[in-house]
Amino acid sequence: MTNGNGTEVTEFFLLEFGAEHRFQHVLFTVFLLIYVTCMVDNIGMILLIKADSRLQTPMYFFLQHLTFVDICFTTTVSPKTLQNLISENKSISFMGCVMQLWVYGTFGTNDCYLLAAMAVNCYVAICKPLHYPIVMSHTILIQFIAGSYVISSINTSVHTGLLFSLSFCNSHIINHFFCDGSPILAIPCSNTAISIMLLVVFVGFNLAFTMLAVIFSYIYILATILKMPSTAGRRKTFTTCVSHLTAVTIFYGTLSYMYLQPHSNNSQNNMKVGSIFYGILIPMLNPLIYSLRNKEVKEGLKGIGKKIF
Structure with missing residues (x-):
């Protein structure tokens, strides 16, 4: 990766929060x-799911992987952010930025697909129980x-690979607290049209595909629940989806706030x-959401508590 005068770019500087x-x-x-x-x-949560035989179901199989993804996701951002908060040197090496x-991006995309899979799992369990x-x-x-x-x-890999073809002339400052696609593509002096187009297409496809899977799953789930004759049965069935629906709402609500707002001078700060x-709060909230709203998880925690005490 070279800048305008042919010298190699070895590091970027992060602006943090100001x-x-x-x-x-x-x-x-x-x-x-x-x-x-x-x-x-x-x-x-991972240890609880592995230890409790009552949690050996497809939903908790997906939840176990979601928690693993969240660990990797937040660990990519948090340690470097913590270091920069107490250090005068806000730099990150070029290869470190690429890896970050x-x-x-990999685990963020994985989050989308896992939440979509959990929605489909709820759909099959409620609407097609015989085929489950x-x-x-x-x-x-x-x-x-x-x-x-x-x-x-x-x-x-497509997005990170394209970084090696870009030129950075004078600005190596990333207006973000970590290396994200949009802030990086805002600073090259070379043409970024292809990189931006691919970013929009790939990210747009992943978000649209997973969101549609979630939306259609819950449309069918709601239709099935409304057909149930018993109010108690409808409430009990809907309760099984509350935790996942809460996590999905927070996740996609945050993405909408980040990417669907009009461009303005404050858009980068809002991002x-x-x-x-x-990247930091949602990975912490997900296990809490599933712990507080799931009877099976509560019972598993009580069982472990009894064994310990």
Whole structure:
């Protein structure tokens, strides 16, 4: 990767949040607490699912992978952000930036496909219960998880690979607190039309495909629930989807806030705020959502508590 005069670009500089120096340590403490909580919650959820035989179902199989993805997702961003908050040097090496973008993009895309898979799982369980053991067999689950990782990796590899063909003349400053696609593509002096087009097409396809899978799944689920004669049955059936529906609403709501707002002078700052929620807070919230709203998880936690105490 070269700049305008032919010299090799070896590093970028991150702008962080623009907070005053005296508030940097406050932000460091807050983000550190969030990151530690996120790691404890997600690792605890994985161990709970592995330990409790009642949680060996397709939904918790997907949830186990979602928590793993969230761990990798937030670990890509949080440690470097914490380091920059207490360090005068805000630089990141070129290869470090490329790797951060690749890992962040891969696991971020994986999040979309896992949430879509969990929606389809709810649809099959409620609308096609007789076909559930066949449609959601262990072999199919493994194939889906492997496919989601392959698709996510290829998707992000295209964007990161194109970075090597761009030229950076004078500006090596990324107006973000980590290496994300849009802020990086805002600074090259070479033509970025192809890179931007591919970013829009790939990201647009992944978001549209997974969102439609979620939307249509819940349309059929709602139609099935409304046909149930018993109010208690409708309430009980809908309760099984509340946790997932909450996680989906927060996830796609944040993405909409980040990418569907009109372009303005504050849009980059708004993207930073959205990225904090998307890349740091949501991975912490997901296991809490499933813990508080799921009877099986609560019972599993009580069982472990009894064994310990």
